Amino acid sequence: MPDNNKIILHAPLAGPLVPLEQVPDPVFSSATLGDGVAIDPLNDVLYAPCAGEVVQLARTGHALTLRAANGAEILLHIGVDTVQLQGRGFSPLVALGDQVSQGQPLVRFDMDLVAQHCVSLVTVMLISNGPGFGLRRLEAGNAQLGAALLEVEATGREANGRPVSHESARGHARVAHHGGLHARPAALLRQTAQGFQSHAVLRFAEREADLDSLVAVMGLGVGEGAEVELICTGPDSQTALLALIAAVQTASVGERHAAHAPTSTAMPKPAAGPGMLTGVCAAPGLAQGPLARLDGVSLPPDNGDNDPAAQHQALNTALAEVRHAIDRDWRHLPRGQEDAAAILEAHLALLDDPALLGDARQHIANGVAASHAWSRAIDTQCQILRSLGNPLLAERANDLYDLQQRVLRALLGETRQLRLPPSAIVVAHELTPSDLLLLARHEVAGLCMAAGGATSHVAILARARGLPCLVAVGEALLELPAGTPLVLDADQGRLETEADAQRLAEVQRHVQQRRETRQRQQAAAQQSARTRDGQVIEVAANVASAEEAAEALAQGADGIGLLRSEFLFIDRPTAPDETEQRSAYQAVLDAMGERPVIIRTIDVGGDKQLDYLPLPAEANPVLGLRGIRLGQVRPELLDQQLRALLQVSPQQRCRIMLPMVTEVDELIAIRQRLDRLAGELGIGQRAELGVMIEVPAAALLAERLAEHADFFSIGTNDLSQYTLAMDRDHAGLAARVDALHPALLRLIELTCQGAAKHGRWVGVCGALASDPLATPVLIGLGVAELSVSAPQIGEIKAQVRQLDAAACRRFSQGLLGLSSAAAVRQACRDFTAQSHAQPAAAAALQQ
Template sequence: MPDNNKELTLSAPLSGPVLSLANVPDAVFASGALGDGIAIDPLNDTLYAPCDGDVIHVARTGHAVTLRADNGAEVLLHLGLDTVELRGDGFTMLVKEGARVSNGQPLLRYDVDKVARRCKSLVSLLVITNGEHFQARPVTLLGVKVGEPLLHIVAKNTGASPANDQDVGLEVSGQVRIAHRGGLHARPAARVRQTAQGFKSRSQLHFGGRSASCDSLMGMMGLAITEQAQVQVSCRGSDAEAALQALLTTLSTALAEETHAPAPAFKPHPHPAEDGVLHGVCAAPGVAVGPLVRLDGIVLPEDAGGHDVEAQRRQLDQALAQVSDEIRLTLDRARTRRNSDEEAIFNAHLALLDDPALLDAARLCIDQGSAATHAWSQSIDAQCRVLQQLGNTLLAERTNDLRDLRQRVLRALLGQTWPFDVPAGAIVAAQELTPSDLLHLCAQGVAGVCMVGGGATSHVAILARGKGLPCLVALGEALLEQQGQTMVLDADEGRLELHPTAERLAQVRQLHAEHAERRARQHALAHTPAQTIDGIHIEVAANVASSADAAQALADGADGVGLLRTEFLFVDRHTAPDEQEQRQRYQAVLDAMADKPVIIRTIDVGGDKQLDYLPLPNEANPVLGLRGIRLAQVQPQLLDQQLRALLQTRPLDRCRILLPMVTEVDELLHIRRRLDALANELGLSERPQLGVMIEVPAAALLAEQLAEHADFLSIGTNDLSQYTLAMDRDHAGLAPRVDALHPALLRLIAQACAGAARHGRWIGVCGALAADPLATPVLVGLGVRELSVSAAQIGEIKARVRQLDAVKCACLSAELLTLSSAAAVRQACHQHWPMG
């Protein structure tokens, strides 16, 4: 029985020799990724309960069972290694989930001969899976018999009893398919951890007969959960139901960056060996020329030992705190720039830095006599081996994130800053670069990067693509033999040319010069109106999220703001912004755009975009649920407050209001009446323009009726694509097929343009299609007269418009509506309007 200090001694569940986890012939268990514990090489055929408790999980293959002891410790009893592969053959489970068991009660029996012949090892595990709350101390490392004392469990002093809020209420569980591309790797696991930490309940993932706490990234990654795999989530505590629903949503919703910028295919170029050329894999496209500079990582000397344990622990804690602060600063900058890729990557780093599997392993090494530097390095190496042995390429690539943390913490321990002074324009070569390395190198103005190893789906590759930095990976060890000479990095073709000729260097520099000249011409003319050859004016506006974005857009030549998403005001806070704050923020955007018009979309939350202070029902299909303008039906005060704030901006004729998710005319009429009433309350005679987003097929089909009552229409091609094609744009497997140049989409766009024209209304596009230069002639030809893009693309899109004949575009676009696929449309666009 546990005493008042929550201590508990577990008895031996099997008879046989006892092993420490470190000596278990399995990398996952040996590393402690699943928790601390002990192992037995069994001599009997029955597994017994090591304590009184409740059965909280039974493996579907009958080889493992998890108990919750009366003191809150969760004890995984796992018979044999790789026994999940036997699919239950040879095992007989004697208890069911939810059952109450007593110390010494039989839990499962197995056929010793059958199982021993077919599994990797009979060595069996007793693991404390919620080790963040408990410490496990072996009573003996000798042989034991069933029922003898084996492991002493002591609650950690965390300031709150793990059995308080987390043990109040029933346990709930649910199943879900993993939506994240490549499975549950670092970034989605960090999102899961973040979600779980928002609740008091204890949450676990169960997959393949194993379990991991949602508090531990390494534990969850150690489950090797693949894309589209079905997992079980269990939550226990006072808010278990809410925690479960939130986790199911997080696990089934792909990260935005997994869909918007798919990684290039990971395949080597099938080139024969060439003298003077190293072949690799393109991780980020582009061509660069410059001197090769090699970067070498930190190499630690041998550990002399004899350290003060407490001093080493303090040094590690201080270094971890310093790196944590540095990462938070990087996160703040990423959020300011609305860079979701960087934000997701460094959020995962922050979570890894706090992972109990890493920290406990490092502190144990210090307790055993290692210096803090060597203890941290050994802890990282152990976790890297775990990921590399899981047989999952994507998870193996995530070892790069762990090595990033190793380098950063080691530098903090050694009192070093970023140690490399790389000249601008250089090509950097390294065994492996990390995400933080890449940010430093970008700040130094390097021309390109290449690595011995790495992969096209690594976080470094994602960042390089976002920075427009050519990146080549998997070049092999021969890369490190090079240094100093000028080279050509042709990532598009997967080549690093070690000894380029003068002619080749001149060719690459000429291409760079032409590209730079073209961009300079486009930028120089960005403030000139975009007008087709036959005199049709196309307004090129900017999509923005803040007044700073608006100021940059104006500097880059924007004709106005085509879409201000107001959600940025409402998310990541515990209370709604009041009317005054909203008015000030909207006014700041209007002020930043000088005399240009600003289109402000009303709040579009609900479904999968939840607000802490606005509880909405969980929905099975959020994108088809309570979102956008539908929210006004259940929360009218939220929209009224926003409309009042918008009505108080000046000058009101430059403020245009855009309504999202409209599906019928009555919705528009209701909001127009509400806008009129609020304007009258404020004593206003003037009204801002009121527009409708065309982002559902119903709105496109009713465009003529909507245009009768709206001042303008704006097509959101991102949502219109997924609703028309019945393909979730956040679905990792389908996202590449959600192409807005599909002829079905073009027909809807054509119908919307025709409907707007009948009432003399202008119509724009603010979705991703507006920023695709290949689509510009199609949209102009169908009747679109405003394109809203990112500030950086304004010059390019305006230059594209100036090359077009609008009448010819109209004739050719009509032909595209008869084609059979998006691929056919794109091919025809290349033929009719070549890029260049």
């Protein structure tokens, strides 16, 4: 009789066998995750080593776990440190819950991509619940694909005769994510939980959700600022708990951008008039063009008497196809599309969601066709999200609808070959992120939806692409015939449906003028920015990598005004060493040719956390251990970074900037450390050392700080929130955290005056530098450098050339006595209009 306690594991790949202790990862080599074998692969498809059920499938596709008939759980992990690829290069061929046979293909992977970007291709096969199983090796040397490698026998006993420890840890956290735990934050929590062995549950309002399931987490309806309980059970429960608490309490960059979206994106719906439909502005702009419809999938009838096995396979195939398509879209995203990447990551996670898949598979088991089963499962979850009374969570049902449509097209064999007229206004009941990615390949002028919301993922993507977008227009929109000439005025929240030829021509002239203006600005971007009376203002760029620096140079940057070095440190399991840091900094200097580069030392804490350096939970993180304060607590981290910075060449083009300085003694201490390290390295001429002015204390001490600093750069984002006592990530206060507040202007003036007394120059690297309305104010107060986002370099330089520095000085002094930021902004609008009119009038007189 067969022994049901024993199974044979066959080689999932061909290649040399590697002793487990030689795998270049301590978690694997120490058998922390279990005993087993490792293979250096020679083929690009991972096969099932035995029959079993897929009980875990990493969102990123690089790892999965099979449960065999004897209860053994076999972890298959492709490569070392491959999670950092975030799914690029991995195409799962199975889904969570699938029953697979021995030798069935599981995952296809890009060997070249993994080899180039990861530590190693070595793939491990481990028994992750090993204490109850005995292993016997059957093969050594080279593994032939499908050859017997291990015999695994269930012993019925745990290690040392004791049950496996199930330690637990629990704690509370307040949700910092804008809008609560919707798709992207839920995906972040799921990703964090998957990095640990422990099982994690989130509890809220006497209900709980497994963190494996995005829809279960979203279904709790957790809003921004709500307190949740996290419960982790397993061998690394305490570490998992700390990581999850940090994930709950830390809003992502993309969410902060969404929270700070222009106020026009939330404009209330105006009153309708004849020949006009009204809606809510989701992305500003003006456009005109013919109407083009984009419709969803229609399901064929279903008799409810289908073969479950065939329908399960059909769904598996469709899910794999959609995963591959999303992965392809992800890998082809241009630089700077972090929001789009985060949305696609959430969609990949939803495709593996156990709640969705379980619901769909239950319908299939009852004889329902795969298309109807998937559609019903999505509809159920959409109804849950829309019933929670949270507008943002209701809008996240759009992500589920997107996946519903994509999978249905794969199931029904529908392809989307769009034939759109040039410069079309695309109209739909509700567009999805995948719709927008598809439309990116066409010449589209604007978007208009009958439903949708101003904070939806489509709205975020539309703003990033500069596409005017109107939502919540109503069902009357869908009654308009294709080809109808439309004027989309998203700024005013209206769609003009009966525009005459004169109005269409007027809008076309406006759009063309704006396009030509941008082209002229970009053509002149490589020239210096000089005011009409001869003052040169450097316009630099804020970047996070050498690639972004190269792009900034191409856009006309006079230098790098802020390199955020912390991006080298985050989203990784270990800290970068001195060699890696030096190489990264040198690459930025090399990318900028002969132009200067300001590198800010590591600025973490607050809203930026390090996985390998857990910081204590703080009631108010932005007032806690962050910036230079971390360098004081962990001096070895700062010393390592300073040594790396001192070794880049040439030193005269490198400038070091310290964040969150509040005392003169802090600056003196760091300068002494820098001098000592330079002496140890034998460096005679070292980089300049500057201070980031981002707390009121630093602005008030500017004259004293300037005695010891070589330059200042004002971080207006943090300076605003600390001065106004308003959290810049608070959605309800976002519109009021305005750096043009008179109090902020007084601190900027004080900083410039203090610097001038010691011959130091002052730059601005916060968001205010990118606001053309603020350019005359900053120049007038004494700022010599503006560091902006790269696409705005041409526009800001053009603005500088329109100004007279002496007039700016007189103008800015008058602003200090105004009563509010709104009053300052109105005065700036009037001044800018006057400044632009003067050169135009002078040019007309010369003709």
